[in-house]
Amino acid sequence: MSRIRLEMKGITKSFGGVQALKGVDFSVNEGEIHALLGENGAGKSTLMNILGGVIPADAGEIWMDGRPVRISSPQDSKRCGISFIHQELNLIPDMTVYENLFLGSEMVSAYGFVDAKRMIQETRRILDMLGVQLDPEAIVGKLDASLKQVIEIAKSLLNESNIIIMDEPTTSLTDREIQHIFHVMRTLRSKGVSIIFISHKLQEVIQFCDRYTVLRDGELSSTGRIADTDEEKIAQAMVGKEVLKQQVYRPRALGEVVLEANGLHGGAFHDIRFTLRKGEILGFTGLSGAGHSELMEALFGYRPKTAGEVWIKGRTAVIRHPKQALASGLGFVPKNRKESAIIKDMSILENFTLASLGKVLRFGFIERKREREKFQAYREQINIKAGNPELPITSLSGGNQQKVILAKWLEADADIIILDNPTQGVDVGAKSEIYQLILELAEKGKSFIVLSSEIPEIQKLCDRVVVMYQGRVTAILDREEATEGRIMMYATGAKSQADTA
Numbered sequence: 001m002s003r004i005r006l007e008m009k010g011i012t013k014s015f016g017g018v019q020a021l022k023g024v025d026f027s028v029n030e031g032e033i034h035a036l037l038g039e040n041g042a043g044k045s046t047l048m049n050i051l052g053g054v055i056p057a058d059a060g061e062i063w064m065d066g067r068p069v070r071i072s073s074p075q076d077s078k079r080c081g082i083s084f085i086h087q088e089l090n091l092i093p094d095m096t097v098y099e100n101l102f103l104g105s106e107m108v109s110a111y112g113f114v115d116a117k118r119m120i121q122e123t124r125r126i127l128d129m130l131g132v133q134l135d136p137e138a139i140v141g142k143l144d145a146s147l148k149q150v151i152e153i154a155k156s157l158l159n160e161s162n163i164i165i166m167d168e169p170t171t172s173l174t175d176r177e178i179q180h181i182f183h184v185m186r187t188l189r190s191k192g193v194s195i196i197f198i199s200h201k202l203q204e205v206i207q208f209c210d211r212y213t214v215l216r217d218g219e220l221s222s223t224g225r226i227a228d229t230d231e232e233k234i235a236q237a238m239v240g241k242e243v244l245k246q247q248v249y250r251p252r253a254l255g256e257v258v259l260e261a262n263g264l265h266g267g268a269f270h271d272i273r274f275t276l277r278k279g280e281i282l283g284f285t286g287l288s289g290a291g292h293s294e295l296m297e298a299l300f301g302y303r304p305k306t307a308g309e310v311w312i313k314g315r316t317a318v319i320r321h322p323k324q325a326l327a328s329g330l331g332f333v334p335k336n337r338k339e340s341a342i343i344k345d346m347s348i349l350e351n352f353t354l355a356s357l358g359k360v361l362r363f364g365f366i367e368r369k370r371e372r373e374k375f376q377a378y379r380e381q382i383n384i385k386a387g388n389p390e391l392p393i394t395s396l397s398g399g400n401q402q403k404v405i406l407a408k409w410l411e412a413d414a415d416i417i418i419l420d421n422p423t424q425g426v427d428v429g430a431k432s433e434i435y436q437l438i439l440e441l442a443e444k445g446k447s448f449i450v451l452s453s454e455i456p457e458i459q460k461l462c463d464r465v466v467v468m469y470q471g472r473v474t475a476i477l478d479r480e481e482a483t484e485g486r487i488m489m490y491a492t493g494a495k496s497q498a499d500t501a
């Protein structure tokens, strides 16, 4: 039997009228990867924020290695050997790996100078221990997303943590990068470190975790060994009812070409050519850094294109600014909601209405009632867990913020909608609701470009998929051809359609 490292008992927490946690018990053993699961808004981040000393609990106890501890600040938590890796990483892109690692706790030589040599050595030692080949002097901003995660993990080792909390570390990573992170996590486990792992990707949970705990509506729903359960049972514990494994995709007749990219070039992409038809759902995929996100940002006018043409509904479209994109009927849901999608000072309702103001604006002011009704419809359809829509959007859980942003664009007048990883951080139940919604809108003639790092998502949703590698299109596959093996082959540059053409 492994020893219990952490026990949280009867943890309770309310935010105003919302009771986020109702007497939750949670325990983690030494040297295990423990999955913390639950629908959006179930209380996972809140529980971990309490453990991390970010917010105080209203009631409950925390025990470590058989002793009660008091955690009332992030420093307390760190002192107890707990590291918290947030989904949005706190690295400084212009600095090197070792500088980031030692930020705030620089090593100093006997003469009071910063001892770079020793810090580089120490960084190398930790990276070796993790089995990662990475130059301590590399600039962080240039690294792959998974390596940035590794640096955060290395940082927690530097603090000699024995519990590492990872709140959705893999949402924006591709399968291959995730394998990398899991390799590192296993190494840590073998050294006795306990990892608390929050994820909405049940497949990876089943594959890599030892035990699990499911929260539902702020209560413990189920806990146990992964070996004794399966994906369906876990999903059931999350939603509280049987989850239907429905086939989402429905074949449709596609219309005329509504968008055509003709030899687009920009900093991160080269000679991009593709077409999108009315009612089509076109997938885009690649490893992180393959250039597909940058391509879409350029298409929408967030960043420059250096050459090439875009045709929209048979006419050349000059898009140098998002306003021009909107005027051409394009909509865009960006990848990183923290940076670009939500307006933090605004309410849930205001964020929802932002892109479709024209529809609710009458005689110069917004009709509150209509706004509320529209929001209500989406709230039911894709199960947005929100109390009063007048509250700030930041009061919602991560996944629920994502749903509001998505609803906002589906509600907008755009008829070509670009979605960059639309279901990132969204729970299993809501995922299929969102897929349904996208398909219904496509049936009504809206066209979609869906960027996704999840191959099952592409397979459920898309008519065709464009695969990119190092800024170039390596393949455009029809739905039937888009197997995981084929997509990976083109995404890793092992093969290109141009080779055979």
Ligand SMILES: Nc1ncnc2c1ncn2[C@@H]1O[C@H](COP(=O)(O)OP(=O)(O)OP(=O)(O)O)[C@@H](O)[C@H]1O
Pocket (backbone or CB within 6 Å): 015, 016, 018, 019, 020, 038, 039, 040, 041, 042, 043, 044, 045, 046, 047, 385, 386, 394, 395, 396, 397, 398, 399, 400, 425
């Ligand atoms: N600062 C806050 N103010 C008000 N309500 C909050 C605040 N933080 C969280 N909540 C509420 O507490 C509940 C639990 O949220 P939490 O962020 O813990 O969910 P989660 O399980 O992490 O969900 P997700 O999978 O979407 O990240 C939600 O109803 C959320 O709206």
Ligand SMILES: [Mg+2]
Pocket (backbone or CB within 6 Å): 044, 045, 046, 397, 398, 399
């Ligand atoms: Mg969360």
